[in-house]
Amino acid sequence: MTIPTTQEEPVILEMRSITKEFPGVKALSNVSLRVKAGEIHAICGENGAGKSTLMKVLSGVYPYGSYEGDIVYQAEVQQFKDIRASEHAGIVIIHQELALIPELSITENIFLGNEPTKWGVIDWAEARKRSVELLARVGLREDPDTPIKEIGVGKQQLVEIAKALNKSVKLLILDEPTAALNESDSQHLLDLILGLKGKGITSIIISHKLNEIEQIADEITIIRDGKSIETLNVKRDGVDEDRIIKGMVGRTLESRFPDHVPKIGEVFFEVRNWTVGHPQIQDRLVCKNSNFFVRRGEIVGFAGLMGAGRTELARSVFGRSYGHFVSGQVYMDGKEVTLRNVHQAIEAGLGYVTEDRKSLGLNLLDDIKTTTVSASLEKISKRSVVDTNKEFAVAEQYRKSLRTKAPSVQEGVAKLSGGNQQKVVLAKWMFTEPELLILDEPTRGIDVGAKYEIYGIIQRLANEGKGVIVISSELPELLGLSDRIYTIFEGAITGVLNKEEASQESLMKLMTSARKAA
Amino acid sequence: MNALKKLFGGDTRQFGMIFALVALIVLFQWLTGGITLTPGNVINLFNGNSYILILAIGMVLVIIAGHIDLSVGSVAAFVGMVVAIAMRDWNIPWYLAILLGLGLGALIGAWHGWWTAYVGIPAFIVTLAGMLIFRGAQQFVGQSNSIPVPREFQYIGAGYLPEVGPNIGYNNLTLLIGLAAVAFVVYGEVRRRRTAKALGAEVPETWVVVLKLVLICAAILYATYLFATGRPGTSFPVPGLILAVMVLIYGFISSKTIVGRHVYAVGGNRHAAELSGVKSKKINFLVMMNMSIIAGLAGMIFVARSTSAGPSDGTGWELDAIAAVFIGGAAVTGGVGTVIGSIVGGLVMAVLNNGLQLLSVGADWQSMIKGLVLLVAVAIDVYNKTQGRASIIGLMMKNFNRPSGGPGTPLQPDEVTSTKETISREA
Numbered sequence: 030m031t032i033p034t035t036q037e038e039p040v041i042l043e044m045r046s047i048t049k050e051f052p053g054v055k056a057l058s059n060v061s062l063r064v065k066a067g068e069i070h071a072i073c074g075e076n077g078a079g080k081s082t083l084m085k086v087l088s089g090v091y092p093y094g095s096y097e098g099d100i101v102y103q104a105e106v107q108q109f110k111d112i113r114a115s116e117h118a119g120i121v122i123i124h125q126e127l128a129l130i131p132e133l134s135i136t137e138n139i140f141l142g143n144e145p146t147k148w149g150v151i152d153w154a155e156a157r158k159r160s161v162e163l164l165a166r167v168g169l170r171e172d173p174d175t176p177i178k179e180i181g182v183g184k185q186q187l188v189e190i191a192k193a194l195n196k197s198v199k200l201l202i203l204d205e206p207t208a209a210l211n212e213s214d215s216q217h218l219l220d221l222i223l224g225l226k227g228k229g230i231t232s233i234i235i236s237h238k239l240n241e242i243e244q245i246a247d248e249i250t251i252i253r254d255g256k257s258i259e260t261l262n263v264k265r266d267g268v269d270e271d272r273i274i275k276g277m278v279g280r281t282l283e284s285r286f287p288d289h290v291p292k293i294g295e296v297f298f299e300v301r302n303w304t305v306g307h308p309q310i311q312d313r314l315v316c317k318n319s320n321f322f323v324r325r326g327e328i329v330g331f332a333g334l335m336g337a338g339r340t341e342l343a344r345s346v347f348g349r350s351y352g353h354f355v356s357g358q359v360y361m362d363g364k365e366v367t368l369r370n371v372h373q374a375i376e377a378g379l380g381y382v383t384e385d386r387k388s389l390g391l392n393l394l395d396d397i398k399t400t401t402v403s404a405s406l407e408k409i410s411k412r413s414v415v416d417t418n419k420e421f422a423v424a425e426q427y428r429k430s431l432r433t434k435a436p437s438v439q440e441g442v443a444k445l446s447g448g449n450q451q452k453v454v455l456a457k458w459m460f461t462e463p464e465l466l467i468l469d470e471p472t473r474g475i476d477v478g479a480k481y482e483i484y485g486i487i488q489r490l491a492n493e494g495k496g497v498i499v500i501s502s503e504l505p506e507l508l509g510l511s512d513r514i515y516t517i518f519e520g521a522i523t524g525v526l527n528k529e530e531a532s533q534e535s536l537m538k539l540m541t542s543a544r545k546a547a
Numbered sequence: 548m549n550a551l552k553k554l555f556g557g558d559t560r561q562f563g564m565i566f567a568l569v570a571l572i573v574l575f576q577w578l579t580g581g582i583t584l585t586p587g588n589v590i591n592l593f594n595g596n597s598y599i600l601i602l603a604i605g606m607v608l609v610i611i612a613g614h615i616d617l618s619v620g621s622v623a624a625f626v627g628m629v630v631a632i633a634m635r636d637w638n639i640p641w642y643l644a645i646l647l648g649l650g651l652g653a654l655i656g657a658w659h660g661w662w663t664a665y666v667g668i669p670a671f672i673v674t675l676a677g678m679l680i681f682r683g684a685q686q687f688v689g690q691s692n693s694i695p696v697p698r699e700f701q702y703i704g705a706g707y708l709p710e711v712g713p714n715i716g717y718n719n720l721t722l723l724i725g726l727a728a729v730a731f732v733v734y735g736e737v738r739r740r741r742t743a744k745a746l747g748a749e750v751p752e753t754w755v756v757v758l759k760l761v762l763i764c765a766a767i768l769y770a771t772y773l774f775a776t777g778r779p780g781t782s783f784p785v786p787g788l789i790l791a792v793m794v795l796i797y798g799f800i801s802s803k804t805i806v807g808r809h810v811y812a813v814g815g816n817r818h819a820a821e822l823s824g825v826k827s828k829k830i831n832f833l834v835m836m837n838m839s840i841i842a843g844l845a846g847m848i849f850v851a852r853s854t855s856a857g858p859s860d861g862t863g864w865e866l867d868a869i870a871a872v873f874i875g876g877a878a879v880t881g882g883v884g885t886v887i888g889s890i891v892g893g894l895v896m897a898v899l900n901n902g903l904q905l906l907s908v909g910a911d912w913q914s915m916i917k918g919l920v921l922l923v924a925v926a927i928d929v930y931n932k933t934q935g936r937a938s939i940i941g942l943m944m945k946n947f948n949r950p951s952g953g954p955g956t957p958l959q960p961d962e963v964t965s966t967k968e969t970i971s972r973e974a
Contacts, residue, residue: 350822372824381822389822392815394882403812404823406805413805421746439748457823 041066047098056082060257069232071246075476079255088122089115119199123189131178136160139192163191183214202233211335239270251276286509289488294325303357305345315341317521323496330511331500338520339500343467347381348374380463384470398424398438405461427456448479465496504533516540575902586777596897597786598845602868604797605841607889612834613814613881614670618677623846624861625685631694631856641700652843656836664831695855704851706785717775718782725771729764798886815882874924
């Protein structure tokens with residue numbers, strides 16, 4: 030079977046009217062995708078649009094026969110029965126959750142399941158030699174014997190790519206490759222993908238970071254509600270972020286942030302000389318003599334690179350739930366308070382929405398209503414007995430006011446999309462009626478429409494006279510949302526900028542230098 | 548066939564484990580020629596298994612919290628032995644002896660809880676050590692002898708409800724308890740349904756509820772009849788009564804109280820629970836301590852029933868209790884399980900034991916059959932979960948339990964991003 034190709038560029042992959050159904054859900058309906066050889070092809074769409082499902086169909090996670098439609102790859106119709114089959118054909122998928130084994134070394138991970146052997150015994154000398162070459166190709170300068178757990182996420186991502194190269198990849202699929210990376214690691218990764226393109230490797234990239242897509246993609250296919258909407262050529266069509274968003278949500282978003290006129294009051298929360306030690310390593314400080322304050326009605330941003338100590342600072346203030354406390358004071362409404370544990374912090378009026386919803390923020394076995402009340406059970410209990418009617422009523426009230434999309438509050442949180450899970454987590458903390466709510470990466474992994482709603486909720490809280498701290502790796506988000514932004518570098522606060530004086534450049538400067546600003 | 552399907556609808560699975568239990572009873576009733584469901588045998592069955600069922604109540608909480616307790620057999624034996632010696636040598640009355648036993652259980656539990664919760668040793672190791680330590684301690688204090696216990700003390704293990712009121716050919720107290728249970732079940736269901744409706748929550752269709760109530764009440768009344776018509780002097784056994792009270796108390800604690808919620812939260816995701824203000828160490832400590840108190844109680848009931856404390860009491864009990872909990876739908880990873888489910892799981896094992904004994908099946912075959920039943924029961928549950936259906940027991944217990952969409956919910960093919968960026972790695 031031959032496929033029609035355009036004159037200039039041959040098509041490496043064509044997925045024709047792919048339809049994939051799950052019991053009760055049509056995840057993909059008639060999706061088509063054409064990827065030209067040697068290009069970088071981006072797939073954009075909101076959470077739940079079907080991007081990952083499409084890639085799972087392509088890579089054989091959902092085997093031939095479990096979907097309708099054809100996969101034409103290198104001019105032949107393919108019938109992958111599992112991942113091995115697609116890898117054999119040169120299609121390698123790198124999932125957003127990395128499939129590396131932390132205890133094993135870089136070399137062992139690269140060759141896992143693909144070990145070079147001599148007389149049936151693993152030839153480690155050969156493996157090591159080849160892994161040195163592969164690491165050089167991906168630009169990773171690390172000893173190949175280093176255990177994976179000792180290198181950062183950015184470098185782990187590179188090891189995944191080295192692993193893919195080792196399988197003589199022709200079509201590389203990256204699912205949210207930069208979601209967990211900081212700016213410089215992301216940039217390095219994007220450069221690498223561009224470099225691979227130069228060497229003839231085709232890439233499909235799924236990402237929520239539209240600026241990155243705009244930067245590296247040649248073509249963009251947009252998927253919405255399980256249907257392929259359009260394919261844009263970045264250069265020819267002059268695509269920008271707004272154009273992509275329009276395709277993803279099916280309408281133009283006038284603004285990515287709701288309008289908000291801050292009503293800022295008095296300083297009511299202040300942290301002084303906050304110093305915290307690393308939980309395992311002695312004499313290492315994760316927070317160094319930090320001072321900051323929050324006014325009523327104010328949204329305060331915390332900017333810093335990954336690992337700068339933003340989360341550590343927030344969690345150590347939140348009832349010393351991270352690291353070991355060295356020194357420092359917390360003042361609320363002018364009075365010093367001691368928050369020895371999370372319980373006390375909640376009692377005092379603090380709330381903390383974790384950056385990692387699944388492993389730190391939610392019990393995935395719970396349903397919406399149990400989650401909503403889980404941080405304030407006392408409020409709906411009498412003599413330690415939970416009033417399940419009240420529980421239901423409270424959860425229902427928040428479901429409506431936050432517009433959580435779920436059939437009922439009895440729905441398990443594991444079934445919800447990222448945006449709706451985050452709304453449930455927000456409901457949980459709003460129900461504790463905090464004076465100060467700390468949000469750590471509140472919109473990570475959440476699609477554009479839900480982000481807008483979450484920004485609205487944050488602003489509403491501020492309007493009610495509460496203080497809000499937002500920690501985020503996305504500078505545009507901080508700039509759009511915050512009234513004031515602190516910058517953190519290596520555990521120390523390096524500066525604070527008002528909304529008017531802050532820009533990506535000025536923040537970046539403070540985030541990457543130890544220079545003490547005013 | 549279609550009509551049958553329509554009649555039971557989705558409830559076939561809902562009642563799966565109870566059906567399995569009923570099927571097992573019917574099977575043995577047939578195989579034994581009607582001996583299984585005689586008053587004498589049913590009373591025997593309860594007397595002979597109540598201590599395992601009681602252990603399962605404590606064990607399910609331990610397992611929900613994400614731990615395991617291997618020491619319960621040894622702890623039960625140790626407590627039983629100490630209590631027996633205390634009554635013989637110090638002449639303390641039976642009620643003080645019971646208090647002493649419970650207190651001793653609490654001490655042992657505090658020991659296990661301290662190591663598990665505050666030092667951070669996995670409960671598997673702590674209680675494996677405890678299993679060896681208390682088995683040895685029991686043989687040390689008892690000098691590997693059998694120590695008889697006084698008649699009054701035997702009442703908690705081998706006693707029956709007394710005859711009171713007019714003689715109508717049945718045991719009046721047993722009848723009273725049976726009727727009270729029926730009233731309780733019906734009232735509870737009606738009330739739950741009314742509030743759920745008022746709140747606008749989903750409620751099952753009326754006929755489903757009615758059918759369910761009729762079946763449950765029929766079962767209770769039949770059991771009442773059996774217990775009330777035993778040979779003279781017998782009636783509902785005291786250990787059964789203790790068990791029933793414990794089921795009510797712990798069922799309530801696990802589903803309706805803050806502590807109960809916290810146990811599920813810690814087992815489901817300890818970090819998330821801690822960041823919601825749950826004191827997970829305290830919860831772990833309490834759960835381990837509670838287990839040993841219950842083990843102490845079970846040990847005393849056993850000693851009372853067998854009229855003396857012996858060196859090999861409690862051998863293998865931990866495994867029976869753990870099996871009951873897992874057959875009853877708990878998850879090895881924690882966060883899932885119910886008290887009622889564990890009791891049903893325990894009853895499945897009990898009926899199996901009893902039936903095989905009635906059929907004079909040898910211990911070798913009994914052990915093999917029980918092992919296979921455990922494996923198959925859990926395998927069916929796991930299979931249902933991976934198929935995206937809710938677990939049999941999870942669904943079945945929906946009404947007894949905190950109604951939860953949780954266990955076994957299919958993960959939809961969405962694109963929920965989870966970053967593996969935990970701060971430990973960041974630092």
